Amino acid sequence: MPALRVSELTMRFAGLDRPALAIPALTLDAGSQVAITGPSGSGKTTLLNLLTGLERASGGSVCWSATDLTALGESARDRWRAAHVGLVMQDFHLLPGLSAIDNVLLPQRLARLRLPQATRTEAERLLRRVGLERIEQTVDTLSRGQMQRVAVARALVAGPGIVVADEPTASLDADAGAAVADLLSGLARDTGATLIVASHDPLFVGRLDRVLRLEAGRIVQP
Numbered sequence: 538m539p540a541l542r543v544s545e546l547t548m549r550f551a552g553l554d555r556p557a558l559a560i561p562a563l564t565l566d567a568g569s570q571v572a573i574t575g576p577s578g579s580g581k582t583t584l585l586n587l588l589t590g591l592e593r594a595s596g597g598s599v600c601w602s603a604t605d606l607t608a609l610g611e612s613a614r615d616r617w618r619a620a621h622v623g624l625v626m627q628d629f630h631l632l633p634g635l636s637a638i639d640n641v642l643l644p645q646r647l648a649r650l651r652l653p654q655a656t657r658t659e660a661e662r663l664l665r666r667v668g669l670e671r672i673e674q675t676v677d678t679l680s681r682g683q684m685q686r687v688a689v690a691r692a693l694v695a696g697p698g699i700v701v702a703d704e705p706t707a708s709l710d711a712d713a714g715a716a717v718a719d720l721l722s723g724l725a726r727d728t729g730a731t732l733i734v735a736s737h738d739p740l741f742v743g744r745l746d747r748v749l750r751l752e753a754g755r756i757v758q759p
C-alpha cells in the first residue's frame with residue numbers, strides 16, 4: 538500500500554506559459570527514502586511544497602493514505618502538516634536567543650497548552666542522538682552543522698510519519714553535511730518515517746532508496 542499517490546499533478550504560476558510542475562503519476566511506499574534532484578528552477582521546491590500542503594496544486598491530487606491534500610483548505614492542510622510532517626530547511630529556521638532544547642520544543646509549545654513531559658524527554662533524547670551535549674546552549678553560538686542537527690531533532694520530536702528536507706546539507710561543509718545526511722536517513726529509518734529530500738549533494742542522494750530527477754517540472758529518468 539503506497540503512502541503517497543500523486544495523480545495528474547500540475548502547478549502553474551502567473552507569467553509562465555507552461556506549468557512549473559506536471560507529474561502524471563507518482564507513488565511512494567511508506568518508509569521509503571527518496572531524493573529529488575534536478576537543476577535550479579526544475580521544480581524541486583514546488584514539488585515539496587505541494588507534497589507537504591504548503592501550497593495548493595493548480596490541478597490533480599496529492600493523497601497521503603486516505604487524505605487528499607488538494608481537497609483541503611489552507612488551515613486543514615496546516616493541521617495535517619503539523620500532525621504528520623517534520624520539515625528541515627536549508628537555513629535551519631531556528632529562533633535566535635533560544636537554547637537548543639527550547640528551539641526543539643517551540644513548535645510543540647505553540648501547538649498545545651501544556652507540554653507533556655514525554656515530549657521534553659524525547660527532545661532531550663533526540664538532541665543527544667544528534668550529538669548535542671549542551672542542550673541549554675543558545676543556538677546563536679552553535680556551529681552551522683550543530684544548528685542543522687538541532688533542526689533535525691526539532692523535525693523529528695513529534696514522531697512524524699513523513700520527513701521532508703529541502704537542501705538540508707547545502708550550506709554545510711562536507712563533514713557537517715555527511716553527519717546531517719547520516720542522521721536524517723538513520724532517524725527516519727529508526728522510526729519508519731518516509732523521507733523525501735531535495736538535494737544536489739551526490740553523497741546524500743546516493744544513499745537514498747530512490748532518485749526522482751526533475752527537468753523543467755517533469756520527472757525524467759536519473
Ligand SMILES: Nc1ncnc2c1ncn2[C@@H]1O[C@H](COP(=O)(O)OP(=O)(O)OP(=O)(O)O)[C@@H](O)[C@H]1O
Nearest residue numbers: 550551553557575576577578579580581582583584
Ligand atoms: N511563487 C512563484 N511565482 C512564480 N513562479 C514561481 C513561483 N515559485 C516558483 N516559480 C517558478 O517555478 C519554477 C520552479 O521553481 P522551484 O523553486 O520549484 O525550482 P527548484 O528546482 O527548487 O530550484 P532551486 O534548485 O534553484 O531551488 C521556476 O521557474 C520558478 O521561477
